[in-house]
Amino acid sequence: MDFLQQLVFALVLGSSYALIAIGLTMVYGILKVLHVAHAGIYTLGAYMALLVVTHLTRNFWVALLLGMVAAGLAGVLIYRGVYYYILRRPRIVPLIVSIGIFTAMNELFRLLFGPYQHAFPAVLRFPMVITPYFLITQKQLLIIVLTTFFLLMLYLVLNKTRVGLAWQACSQDLSMAGAVGVPVDWAVALNFLLGSALAGAAGVLMAFYRNMVYPTMGNVVAYKAFVVVVLGGFGSVRGSVIAGMLLALVETFLGSLEWFNFPRDAIAFLLLILVLMFRPKGLFGRL
Amino acid sequence: MTLGYLLTVGTFTGIFMILTLSLNILTGYAKQVSLGHAAFFGIGAYAAAILATKFGLSFWAALPCVVAVTTVVGIFLGLPSLRVSHDFLVLSTIGLNFIVGSVFKYFSFFGGSMGIVDIPTPTFFGKAFGTVGYFGLTFAFVTLAVLTSIYFSRTWGRLAMEAFGEDETAAKAMGINVAKFKIYAFAISSAYAGIAGALWAHYVGSVFPENFGFDRSIDILAMLVLGGLGTIRGAVFGALLLQVLPEALRFIQDYRMLVSGAVLALMMVFQPMGLLGKGSFLYLRSLGILRHFRRGVASGAP
Amino acid sequence: MELLETEGLTKDFGGLRAVDHVDLVVRRGEIHGVIGPNGAGKTTLFNLITGYLRPTYGAIHFKERRIDGLPTHRIVTLGIARTFQIVRPFTELSVLENVLVAWGHRYYRKTGPFRPYANARRRAREILESVGLADRADIPAGTLPIGLQRRLEIARAMALEPELMLLDEPAAGLTEEEIGGLKELVGRIVATGVTVVLVEHRMSFVMDICEVITVLDHGRVIAEGAPEEVAHDPAVIEAYLGTGSVNAAG
Numbered sequence: 100m101d102f103l104q105q106l107v108f109a110l111v112l113g114s115s116y117a118l119i120a121i122g123l124t125m126v127y128g129i130l131k132v133l134h135v136a137h138a139g140i141y142t143l144g145a146y147m148a149l150l151v152v153t154h155l156t157r158n159f160w161v162a163l164l165l166g167m168v169a170a171g172l173a174g175v176l177i178y179r180g181v182y183y184y185i186l187r188r189p190r191i192v193p194l195i196v197s198i199g200i201f202t203a204m205n206e207l208f209r210l211l212f213g214p215y216q217h218a219f220p221a222v223l224r225f226p227m228v229i230t231p232y233f234l235i236t237q238k239q240l241l242i243i244v245l246t247t248f249f250l251l252m253l254y255l256v257l258n259k260t261r262v263g264l265a266w267q268a269c270s271q272d273l274s275m276a277g278a279v280g281v282p283v284d285w286a287v288a289l290n291f292l293l294g295s296a297l298a299g300a301a302g303v304l305m306a307f308y309r310n311m312v313y314p315t316m317g318n319v320v321a322y323k324a325f326v327v328v329v330l331g332g333f334g335s336v337r338g339s340v341i342a343g344m345l346l347a348l349v350e351t352f353l354g355s356l357e358w359f360n361f362p363r364d365a366i367a368f369l370l371l372i373l374v375l376m377f378r379p380k381g382l383f384g385r386l
Numbered sequence: 387m388t389l390g391y392l393l394t395v396g397t398f399t400g401i402f403m404i405l406t407l408s409l410n411i412l413t414g415y416a417k418q419v420s421l422g423h424a425a426f427f428g429i430g431a432y433a434a435a436i437l438a439t440k441f442g443l444s445f446w447a448a449l450p451c452v453v454a455v456t457t458v459v460g461i462f463l464g465l466p467s468l469r470v471s472h473d474f475l476v477l478s479t480i481g482l483n484f485i486v487g488s489v490f491k492y493f494s495f496f497g498g499s500m501g502i503v504d505i506p507t508p509t510f511f512g513k514a515f516g517t518v519g520y521f522g523l524t525f526a527f528v529t530l531a532v533l534t535s536i537y538f539s540r541t542w543g544r545l546a547m548e549a550f551g552e553d554e555t556a557a558k559a560m561g562i563n564v565a566k567f568k569i570y571a572f573a574i575s576s577a578y579a580g581i582a583g584a585l586w587a588h589y590v591g592s593v594f595p596e597n598f599g600f601d602r603s604i605d606i607l608a609m610l611v612l613g614g615l616g617t618i619r620g621a622v623f624g625a626l627l628l629q630v631l632p633e634a635l636r637f638i639q640d641y642r643m644l645v646s647g648a649v650l651a652l653m654m655v656f657q658p659m660g661l662l663g664k665g666s667f668l669y670l671r672s673l674g675i676l677r678h679f680r681r682g683v684a685s686g687a688p
Numbered sequence: 689m690e691l692l693e694t695e696g697l698t699k700d701f702g703g704l705r706a707v708d709h710v711d712l713v714v715r716r717g718e719i720h721g722v723i724g725p726n727g728a729g730k731t732t733l734f735n736l737i738t739g740y741l742r743p744t745y746g747a748i749h750f751k752e753r754r755i756d757g758l759p760t761h762r763i764v765t766l767g768i769a770r771t772f773q774i775v776r777p778f779t780e781l782s783v784l785e786n787v788l789v790a791w792g793h794r795y796y797r798k799t800g801p802f803r804p805y806a807n808a809r810r811r812a813r814e815i816l817e818s819v820g821l822a823d824r825a826d827i828p829a830g831t832l833p834i835g836l837q838r839r840l841e842i843a844r845a846m847a848l849e850p851e852l853m854l855l856d857e858p859a860a861g862l863t864e865e866e867i868g869g870l871k872e873l874v875g876r877i878v879a880t881g882v883t884v885v886l887v888e889h890r891m892s893f894v895m896d897i898c899e900v901i902t903v904l905d906h907g908r909v910i911a912e913g914a915p916e917e918v919a920h921d922p923a924v925i926e927a928y929l930g931t932g933s934v935n936a937a938g
Contacts, residue, residue: 194419198604204647322480372478540805542788546792548778552779556778559772561793562761564761567801570801
């Protein structure tokens with residue numbers, strides 16, 4: 100039964116990894132840019148929701164929605180305002196720019212909201228599950244259900260709409276997609292909007308779950324999201340979701356072992372190195 | 387503002403100059419973006435601290451060991467770069483900060499989160515270095531780093547690194563063993579970082595895991611990018627600017643990381659070669675002025 | 689054994705056979721043309737010889753030594769230089785430095801890579817002079833016009849001091865006048881004792897300059913011989929005119 104309880108923890112953790120990694124992997128798939136600033140978007144979502152909860156309403160749904168909107172718009176802004184102009188430069192350029200934006204965002208959060216942790220006092224009526232074997236708290240259930248919902252919607256968008264088709268064309272060859280009439284600018288902007296909104300959602304959910312918001316909350320998570328992207332095979336949404344869950348499982352179970360006194364966050368790094376050394380295309384790479 | 391204060395600022399600036407010169411070889415020449423440079427720096431500092439406090443070695447006796455340790459670790463940590471393309475190397479270097487930080491923090495051999503304290507000040511013929519002396523010592527090493535960097539920039543090694551940094555496929559067709567030169571880049575770069583670490587540890591007298599985190603890596607990269615990737619003058623100037631400016635303008639101190647981040651983003655968008663890099667606005671301008679001046683002198687003195 | 693020999697060289701990409709049992713023999717001192725329609729496997733052949741790709745089957749011998757499976761930089765040091773169809777200069781290095789990079793490997797193999805290159809400049813300038821780039825030695829290579837970048841590409845190959853030079857479509861995108869210069873340059877390279885294999889699209893250029901021509905189609909050698917023989921070979925004419933693969937398949 101302990102096993103099942105651990106599984107619940109892993110599922111919650113994996114949900115957050117998957118939600119962030121989706122945006123990263125989509126951006127990488129299309130622009131081939133390592134979008135480090137995505138971590139800032141995650142944090143931005145959380146802070147936006149925090150503002151709503153402390154100043155506007157305690158309603159969780161409103162906070163989530165506004166957090167996602169803010170994150171999505173910020174993502175589009177970063178694309179149209181910055182990346183758009185430097186995509187044709189050597190790859191080191193967008194990479195360093197992205198790192199710069201990320202650092203600056205983190206610092207802005209610290210300056211605006213202070214370096215300390217804020218509580219996240221949203222209220223929500225949501226059921227919980229109690230069985231003899233495991234317990235899913237209200238917040239855990241919320242995360243699992245919402246993530247499932249988001250993934251389902253994303254699946255539909257990717258596979259059943261023209262937008263999904265356009266993204267696929269873009270990730271094959273950006274200039275080619277433009278040549279055959281795909282409105283590339285719109286497609287990429289929409290990609291940023293959606294991916295960033297999901298990262299924002301992850302930020303809000305984790306803020307709610309852990310009941311805290313702080314400037315550097317994105318650092319470790321973002322790093323792990325990158326690991327997830329690599330494990331998932333760069334640019335594959337499905338791979339990222341599976342890899343996110345997998346990483347969470349490994350972390351949760353290894354971390355719960357008595358003899359394992361190594362920091363849990365280092366596991367991702369070790370996995371990353373191992374995968375990069377032995378399967379450079381990722382665990383679920385299409386090649 | 388006392389002399390002692392100025393010398394302290396100067397000493398730290400010197401240490402960062404060595405670090406940017408170190409990163410210049412890895413990122414400026416070989417184009418391997420490292421966001422884990424503080425980890426190399428930290429490994430140097432910890433190696434010096436441990437050798438001094440646990441083994442009682444003097445600064446001078448420990449220095450070769452420190453360099454050896456960081457070089458070997460650098461080679462080892464450079465191995466992923468052989469398999470991994472640029473972008474993903476960056477990821478593994480980000481992870482480097484986390485992992486090196488956690489090793490320092492979680493293993494009691496490295497002092498845990500209490501760090502290592504009471505690192506003795508180095509001596510020279512039995513006399514301990516004072517503030518002035520240490521400033522001199524640091525700048526002796528800065529001079530050494532600059533001179534060796536200049537020497538290196540005139541070798542085949544630099545050419546080979548710049549070549550594969552831009553295009554590995556073409557570099558191979560030039561007979562360059564890319565893997566070997568990547569490892570060289572990591573080795574040389576981490577050796578410099580080791581020296582900087584030793585200087586830091588003995589100057590501050592203590593080392594803590596937080597001293598060598600991700601933020602510091604960003605700082606070092608920002609210095610190099612600001613000054614000009616791939617140039618020695620840029621590396622030195624960038625470190626000078628980003629170390630001294632916050633001291634001179636106190637209010638910047640609080641926005642330090644904001645400045646670093648903004649510098650990275652803005653410079654790469656508008657002046658990717660840095661302030662003093664090849665083909666940068668300022669550098670071309672100053673060359674032009676110099677030429678103008680020379681011509682004036684030449685025509686004025688028949 | 690001749691300078692370069694491939695035996696049953698074959699390369700599959702997934703289900704596609706790009707190079708199919710090619711036996712290429714290159715004799716010392718000749719100018720050997722490899723022609724064929726688009727997608728015939730010419731560039732793949734070069735990539736196999738220079739170690740960028742590993743053959744699925746077959747062997748490659750250079751100077752009686754088996755070189756398939758060796759890394760590219762080893763093959764280059766053994767004496768095979770190549771140029772790329774799409775030029776790949778090191779854009780941020782100066783024109784002179786580009787040549788120095790190439791010249792370096794012979795030099796530092798003896799002295800170690802951490803030696804200054806200053807005393808090699810004279811040699812590099814000589815090479816630049818011989819291709820007519822001496823007056824642009826100090827500008828960044830990326831700022832050269834495309835025709836001159838092709839020259840730089842050949843200059844780098846010359847600086848490697850190879851015994852065998854593989855030129856991948858050296859005339860692509862050049863004007864008639866530039867092609868005249870290229871012919872003359874290739875002639876001079878051969879005169880120094882270098883053997884040249886060139887892949888080319890422009891028939892006239894190949895017919896003019898090559899002593900032996902190998903024709904590839906769908907990865908297979910369909911004809912080989914002197915230019916006039918090849919030009920009248922019915923299989924070649926068919927492949928170029930594309931009168932259907934019915935006969936070839938049957």
